Amino acid sequence: MAATRRPITLAAAVATAAALGASLALPALAADRSAPNATAAAPTIELKDGTLDWGFKESFRKYIGGAGKITVKDGATQADGNGVFTFVNGKGTYDITTHGTDTAFDGGVNFFAHGGVLDITLSDVKVSTAGTGGAITADVATAEGTQNDVAVADLDLSAVKPGQGAGGAMVFKDIPAKLTKAGSEAFNGQYKEGEVLDPATLTVTAAATPTEKPTDPATPTEKPTDPAEPTEKPTDPATPTGKPTTEPTQPTTKPSPTATATATDKPAAESGPIVDGTLDWGVKASFRSYVTGPIADGKVETTGGASATADGYRFSDATGSFDAAGQTLKAEFDGKVRFLGHKEDGAYTLDLSLTNLAIRSDGTKAQLVADVSSKDRETKKVSSYTALAIADLKLPAGKLAAKDGVVTLSGVPATLTADGATKAFGSMYQAGAELDALTVAVSLDKDATLPSGSTTGGSSAGGSTGGSSTGGSGSVGGSGSVGGAGTIGGSGALASTGSDIPAGALFAASGLVVAAGAGAVAVARRRRTA
Structure with a gap:
């Protein structure tokens, strides 16, 4: 019914x-x-x-x-x-x-x-x-x-x-x-x-009711077939036909978290120092699109071993250590990504850099940390932070293991920390805002083969030394933004996103506030956001 x-x-x-x-x-x-x-x-x-x-x-x-x-x-x-x-x-x-x-x-x-x-x-x-x-x-x-x-x-x-x-x-x-x-x-x-x-x-x-009561839509025109009365008695599954000929099938395992870890084929997982590895992360798709779009009219620079990819950025040359028994992972990656936008008087008022990104997991908690440089768009003061925890990570519990000398984590959910929200993004995102998921692959064997990943050349509007991303996927909307006194993001900003979604300070502007027509881009380029 x-x-x-x-x-x-x-x-x-x-x-x-x-x-x-x-x-x-x-x-x-x-x-x-x-x-x-x-x-x-x-x-x-x-x-x-x-x-x-x-x-x-x-x-x-x-x-x-x-x-x-x-x-x-x-x-x-x-x-x-x-x-x-x-x-x-x-x-x-x-x-x-x-x-x-x-x-x-x-x-x-x-x-x-x-x-x-x-x-x-x-x-x-x-x-x-x-x-x-x-x-x-x-x-x-x-x-x-x-x-x-x-x-x-x-x-x-x-x-x-x-x-x-x-x-x-x-x-x-x-x-x-x-x-x-x-x-x-x-x-x-x-x-x-x-x-x-x-x-x-x-x-x-x-304001008023109809002059005549309509036909009650709740009254069916005919009695539906009672679904509780089957046409024939099904075979009783409780009656065994005999002794099973094979061992019972093992119970279905508990569904794995969104993040997946490549399990080992060996009884004991490998452990030891990390000799190489990569981190793929886009920070926030909507933020990338915003920075390189007509509002911020900016660019993204990747230097020091980082490179632009189809979905964000790749940081390379990992070092650190992995302990399978303790489920601890400490991996630091080379590379720097710098977001620049809203150029005024020859200088960018949106200026955010992330470098020396690292994954730290102690078996119960995992975070993404980075050295952060962020400019306050009101005061123009630049603040720097070392090893700032910018994202909480949800790793698959008890699943960290090496296969063929490589520990691989795919699609790890990441959410913004309180320090990341206030210190890196000027309170324009709220703590808990969803960031792009990340993928990590670290090698414990110098002869092991790391998963391949696509990179993209070229540069965004304005160009940059060392190459810059094209902004990646996403739209001005998503779940947050970055910067000084105003924002546009998803769960708290217009720049989620999407899913959230989900309030910030380093950049600003919104699709619904940009004037339509050919002059919109020119106007947006003049805009000074908070």
Whole structure:
């Protein structure tokens, strides 16, 4: 039955509550069924007193807070602490036949920074829904002009369950939102389609009920076949046919973590000094894309044994030691990667270097450490840190082992440490933000063969001595950013990412704040971010 899957949608919930004259009282279960037979004298139900709570992107608000100001107008409000925006006086309709809703809200918000170089306004915000999906549209005004009814965000209501608010209002809390293709194109592609935006909370109230109660969509037209009554009795698996002819199959092993370690073919794993090895890591895909994109208009330099790869950077010539019995690994790699962006008066205000990267694991805890040099974009002061723990690593427990003289770890999840967030990235990422996964291969035998890896030549915008990455994959969005007083990242920044996602200081800017049109790149290059 369709009721076994309960994708509660706005349209169906409003329909049920209004039809029952309950002022949107819960539970609203109409969305459990598509209700093709629902009819009513009134083709639509009026919606009133609606509100939309939506922050667009938390990291972008933090960036503007450090580089400029945010102004709400025409009835919109902003929560304390640079919080989300509330658009008010929502009015609209619910279509009884199609189950679609359209609600328009009062209020607008202006983002202003860098003396007007960044100046963008969102207004005439609307929410529409159809089935389990929906969209947020807005008029987008920049120095280049105004685009009306831009579908900025797609909404996914498939897993959203309604709650009840004051006065019988129906509340749909934390609706997942992603950037649309139209939104990306309207704002010069600075965010990729599908970039995760802040979730939205929609509140609506039915102004009136239909004059006639629609057919109860919960009543099936015929009794379904009882799935509990099989057509024939299955063979009893509990009745053995005889003594097994072979030994029982060993139980399935516990699933391995995301990171995988190459196990040894020998009973005892090899241990000893590390004579060579490589570390492949991209830091953060969205950050790479941001630095070399039209906003930061910068470059990435790799020197001292580091090289650019298709997915980030490779650090080489590992030294250190590995102890299989104690599950300890200490491996240090040669190479330096330097991110440069936002050139002003001949100098880059975004300047972050990572060198002497090392993996340290004591059998219970693993971290990625590095020597860090980071410039504060407000004071221009450069701070340096030695062996700073920048990422916590999730290694496969008890699985560190050598095969053919090589210890290999693939796809190791990495999250930002508190020190990494504050000292390396100027608090523009929050501790725990997801970074790129890393891959490590270290050799205990000078004759062993390390896994091959692809590298890429060339240079990013501006070029650099020693080669530089092309920015890798990713988009201006992801889960964080780096730098001075503002940011753009994922789980806390607009530059996750993606998955998070998930607030920073070394760089800034956002796809949704770049003016559309041919002049956008030129404007972005002049922008001074926090």
